Amino acid sequence: EVQLVESGGGLVQPGGSLRLSCAASGFTFSSYWMSWVRQAPGKGLEWVANINEDGSEKYYVDSVKGRFTISRDNVKNSLYLQMNLQMNSLRAEDTAVYYCATRGPLAAAGTRDYWGQGTLVTVSS
Amino acid sequence: EIVMTQSPATLSVSPGERATLSCRASQSVSSNLAWYQQKPGQAPRLLIYAVSTRATDIPARFSGSGSGTEFTLTISSLQSEDFAVYYCQQYNNWPYTFGQGTKLEIK
Numbered sequence: 001e002v003q004l005v006e007s008g009g010g011l012v013q014p015g016g017s018l019r020l021s022c023a024a025s026g027f028t029f030s031s032y033w034m035s036w037v038r039q040a041p042g043k044g045l046e047w048v049a050n051i052n053e054d055g056s057e058k059y060y061v062d063s064v065k066g067r068f069t070i071s072r073d074n075v076k077n078s079l080y081l082q083m084n085l086q087m088n089s090l091r092a093e094d095t096a097v098y099y100c101a102t103r104g105p106l107a108a109a110g111t112r113d114y115w116g117q118g119t120l121v122t123v124s125s
Numbered sequence: 126e127i128v129m130t131q132s133p134a135t136l137s138v139s140p141g142e143r144a145t146l147s148c149r150a151s152q153s154v155s156s157n158l159a160w161y162q163q164k165p166g167q168a169p170r171l172l173i174y175a176v177s178t179r180a181t182d183i184p185a186r187f188s189g190s191g192s193g194t195e196f197t198l199t200i201s202s203l204q205s206e207d208f209a210v211y212y213c214q215q216y217n218n219w220p221y222t223f224g225q226g227t228k229l230e231i232k
C-alpha cells in the first residue's frame with residue numbers, strides 16, 4: 001500500500017525557515033516524480049514544485065521560486081521542501097496545508113493519485 | 126500561466142439527479158485535463174485524467190468530456206458521498222494549475 005506521510009509543519013515567523021519532509025513507502029520511490037501541492041485555509045489548490053526521479057530536474061511555481069527548494073533522498077525514500085531562510089522569505093500567504101503527492105503507474109504524468117494527509121504551515125508573528 | 130476557471134462556484138443538486146460541472150482554460154491544454162474530488166479535512170482524490178479516463182476504482186457514474194479549452198465533469202446519479210468540492214487541473218504547461226473549485230452541495 002502506498003503511503004505518504006508529511007511532517008515538519010508548524011508555526012513560523014515571517015522571515016523564518018522550515019523544512020517539510022515526506023516519508024514514502026509501498027512503492028519504488030526512486031522511480032517516480034514527486035510533488036508538493038499546497039492549500040491555504042478555505043482556499044483552492046496550488047501546485048508548488050515538482051522533482052524528477054533522480055532529483056536532477058526541479059520545477060517551481062513563480063510565487064516560491066528562489067525561496068523554496070524541493071529535494072529528495074532516494075536511499076531514505078524521502079521528499080523534502082526547504083522553505084528558505086532569507087529576509088522576507090516566508091510570508092503570510094505561504095500559510096497552507098502542504099501535501100506531498102505522486103502518481104501511480106496508471107495515472108497520467110502530470111496528475112497525482114497518491115497524496116499524503118498534509119502538514120499545516122502557519123506563518124505569523 | 127494557464128488560468129483555469131470553473132463554474133458554477135456552488136451547485137445544488139438532489140441525490141439521484143445529474144450534476145454537470147464546467148471548467149474553462151485560458152488557452153488550449155489539449156487533452157491534459159484532470160478532475161479531483163476533495164472532502165473536508167481530506168486530501169484531493171484523482172477522479173479523471175486525460176479528459177475522460179477514470180482513475181483506479183472511480184465509479185462509472187463519473188465521466189469527463191471536452192477538448193482544448195472547454196471541459197465538463199458529469200456525475201450521472203448523485204450519491205450522498207459525492208457531495209464535495211471538485212477541482213479541474215491542467216498539466217499541459219508548467220506550472221500545473223487548478224481551477225478555483227466547484228462546491229457540490231445537497232439541494
